[in-house]
Amino acid sequence: GAGVSQSPSNKVTEKGKDVELRCDPISGHTALYWYRQSLGQGLEFLIYFQGNSAPDKSGLPSDRFSAERTGGSVSTLTIQRTQQEDSAVYLCASSPGPNSPLHFGNGTRLTVT
Amino acid sequence: EDQVTQSPEALRLQEGESSSLNCSYTVSGLRGLFWYRQDPGKGPEFLFTLYSAGEEKEKERLKATLTKKESFLHITAPKPEDSATYLCAVQAAENAGNMLTFGGGTRLMVKP
Numbered sequence: 001g002a003g004v005s006q007s008p009s010n011k012v013t014e015k016g017k018d019v020e021l022r023c024d025p026i027s028g029h030t031a032l033y034w035y036r037q038s039l040g041q042g043l044e045f046l047i048y049f050q051g052n053s054a055p056d057k058s059g060l061p062s063d064r065f066s067a068e069r070t071g072g073s074v075s076t077l078t079i080q081r082t083q084q085e086d087s088a089v090y091l092c093a094s095s096p097g098p099n100s101p102l103h104f105g106n107g108t109r110l111t112v113t
Numbered sequence: 114e115d116q117v118t119q120s121p122e123a124l125r126l127q128e129g130e131s132s133s134l135n136c137s138y139t140v141s142g143l144r145g146l147f148w149y150r151q152d153p154g155k156g157p158e159f160l161f162t163l164y165s166a167g168e169e170k171e172k173e174r175l176k177a178t179l180t181k182k183e184s185f186l187h188i189t190a191p192k193p194e195d196s197a198t199y200l201c202a203v204q205a206a207e208n209a210g211n212m213l214t215f216g217g218g219t220r221l222m223v224k225p
Contacts, residue, residue: 004156033212042117043157043200043215056210091156095211099164099204101147102213104156 002026004105006092012111013082021077021108025094032075033095033102034067038088046090049075082112115140115205117216125222126191134186134219136201146184147213148177149200157200191223 005024013019025032034046045059049069060066064082069075079086089109093102118137126132138146145164149157161170163179170177174195176187186199198220202213 031211035215042217043202043213045212045214048210048212050210056212093156097211099145099162099211101159101162102211103159104149106154106156 004092004094004103006090006105006108008108009106010109010111012113015084015112016081018078018080019082019110021079021090021110023075023077023092023094023105025073025075025092026096026103027073029094029096029103030072031095031097032069033093034075034077035091035093035104036088037091037107043091046077079110082110084112086110087112115203115214117201117203117214119199119201119216119219121219122217123220123222125224126188128192128223128225129190131187131189131191133188134199134221136184136186136216137182138184138201138203138216139182140203140205140214142206144204144206144208144211146179147202147204148184148186149202151198151200151218160199188221191221193223193225196221196223 007022032049035043048056064080067077089107091107093104095102116139120135148160151157161177166181178185198218200218202215
C-alpha cells in the first residue's frame with residue numbers, strides 16, 4: 001500500500017523567504033509527527049497531531065515555525081523568514097495509534113542559501 | 114528527560130563478520146523501544162519494537178534484545194546490503210503523544 005508521501009523532495013530557498021512542506025500520511029493513521037534531521041544530528045521532534053489538533057508543539061524551535069493538519073489527513077509545516085540554520089531534512093511520520101511504530105516518509109531536504 | 118545514546122557512531126565490518134550495536138537509554142517508564150534502519154536519502158524504516166526486559170525479536174540476520182538499561186542489535190554474518198544507519202528510539206509511558214526520542218544512530222558499513 002501507499003506509504004507516507006512528502007513534497008517537495010528538495011527545496012532550495014533564499015534566506016528570509018517562507019516555505020511550505022507537505023505531508024500525506026498513510027490512510028487511516030490518526031497520529032502525525034514532524035521531525036527534523038540535521039547533518040550529523042539525530043532526529044529532533046518538532047510537533048505531533050492527533051486528528052486535526054496538535055496537543056504537543058513543544059519541539060517547534062521558534063515562532064517562525066507552524067504546522068496545521070486538515071481533514072485528519074494532510075499536514076503542512078510552514079517556516080517563515082527562513083534562516084540558514086533551518087537547513088535540514090524535514091521528516092513526516094504517521095501512526096495508527098498507541099504502541100504502534102511510526103512510519104516515515106522520505107523527507108524534504110531544505111537548503112536555505 | 115528521556116535520553117538515548119548509541120554506540121559506536123560508525124562500524125566497519127567485513128562480510129560475514131558478526132557484531133553488535135548498542136543503545137543505552139534513560140526514560141521515565143518505557144512503553145517501547147524501537148529499532149529503525151535508514152538508507153541515504155530515505156526515511157527511517159521500521160525494524161523492531163521491544164516492550165519489556167528479556168524480550169528478543171529476529172528478522173533475517175538481525176536480532177534485537179532488551180534489558181532495563183540498554184538494547185542490542187546483533188548482526189549475524191552481515192552482507193553488504195546491510196550497510197545503513199541503524200537508529201534506536203524510545204517511547205515513554207507518560208508520553209500521551211507516543212512520540213519517539215531518537216539516538217544519534219550507528220552507521221554500519223559492510224565490505225565484501
